[in-house]
Amino acid sequence: MSPHGLGGTVRLGGRVLLRDAALRLAPGWTCLLGPSGAGKSTLLRLLAGLEVSARLEGWREVPERIGWMAQRDLLQERLSLSANVQLMARLRGQAPDPARAAELLASVGLAGRDEARPAELSGGERQRVALARALFDEAPLVLLDEPFSALDPARRAAMQTLAHTALRGRQVLMVTHDPAEALRLGDRIYLLRDQRLEPLPPLAPPHPRPMGDTELALAAAALLARLSEAA
Numbered sequence: 052m053s054p055h056g057l058g059g060t061v062r063l064g065g066r067v068l069l070r071d072a073a074l075r076l077a078p079g080w081t082c083l084l085g086p087s088g089a090g091k092s093t094l095l096r097l098l099a100g101l102e103v104s105a106r107l108e109g110w111r112e113v114p115e116r117i118g119w120m121a122q123r124d125l126l127q128e129r130l131s132l133s134a135n136v137q138l139m140a141r142l143r144g145q146a147p148d149p150a151r152a153a154e155l156l157a158s159v160g161l162a163g164r165d166e167a168r169p170a171e172l173s174g175g176e177r178q179r180v181a182l183a184r185a186l187f188d189e190a191p192l193v194l195l196d197e198p199f200s201a202l203d204p205a206r207r208a209a210m211q212t213l214a215h216t217a218l219r220g221r222q223v224l225m226v227t228h229d230p231a232e233a234l235r236l237g238d239r240i241y242l243l244r245d246q247r248l249e250p251l252p253p254l255a256p257p258h259p260r261p262m263g264d265t266e267l268a269l270a271a272a273a274l275l276a277r278l279s280e281a282a
């Protein structure tokens with residue numbers, strides 16, 4: 052099987068966003084860090100085949116089915132939370148499975164809210180519904196664009212662990228601004244900056260590292276300092 056990922060040069064509106072890059076995916080978590088505007092979301096959209104403005108001059112190898120959690124939650128306001136969780140699978144022709152949707156909603160802390168509408172939720176709750184939708188879908192490649200950014204620290208750690216367990220064995224590519232999150236979860240870490248995609252050393256397993264892990268705290272502080280230097 053050829054490796055999944057993409058490589059080459061990415062151009063957007065007459066400028067180079069990424070030069071001679073190679074993003075290689077494998078089962079487990081690949082985390083993508085980088086300053087705002089560097090092109091992380093564009094890269095995710097290119098992988099998903101959803102990018103309309105940027106052009107990739109190079110290669111792209113992805114499985115037929117890709118799961119996707121965008122930066123905006125993209126919840127359908129007129130649908131119930133249960134229907135939102137099942138939406139992508141339903142669009143693909145899968146049979147409804149409200150029991151599984153309810154289980155996933157409960158796992159993200161929204162037990163019994165199946166028939167609620169997105170407008171009744173806080174920003175963090177909406178993000179958790181979007182996460183449940185990404186977990187409902189059983190795609191071999193799952194792209195997550197800042198999936199935990201709206202959550203409080205305790206909920207964020209719990210959702211990281213939940214997602215890591217639920218997506219075990221699959222290829223996950225996550226964009227994050229949080230070095231500790233990348234180090235806690237990442238089997239591979241890339242930094243996208245100044246048109247370059249640079250592999251960074253991940254922490255050794257186990258992933259996710261426990262919260263309060265000293266090695267994680269030290270590595271996150273060092274990585275934050277490194278990211279801040281060039282900012």
Ligand SMILES: Nc1ncnc2c1ncn2[C@@H]1O[C@H](COP(=O)(O)OP(=O)(O)OP(=O)(O)O)[C@@H](O)[C@H]1O
Pocket residue numbers: 063064085086087088089090091092093094104
């Ligand atoms: N349709 C477009 N046409 C031209 N430029 C665009 C378009 N969409 C995004 N850009 C620019 O492309 C660059 C990369 O945007 P992108 O959203 O991929 O960055 P990012 O690294 O994900 O940022 P953030 O961390 O803030 O989400 C930015 O400079 C942005 O202004």
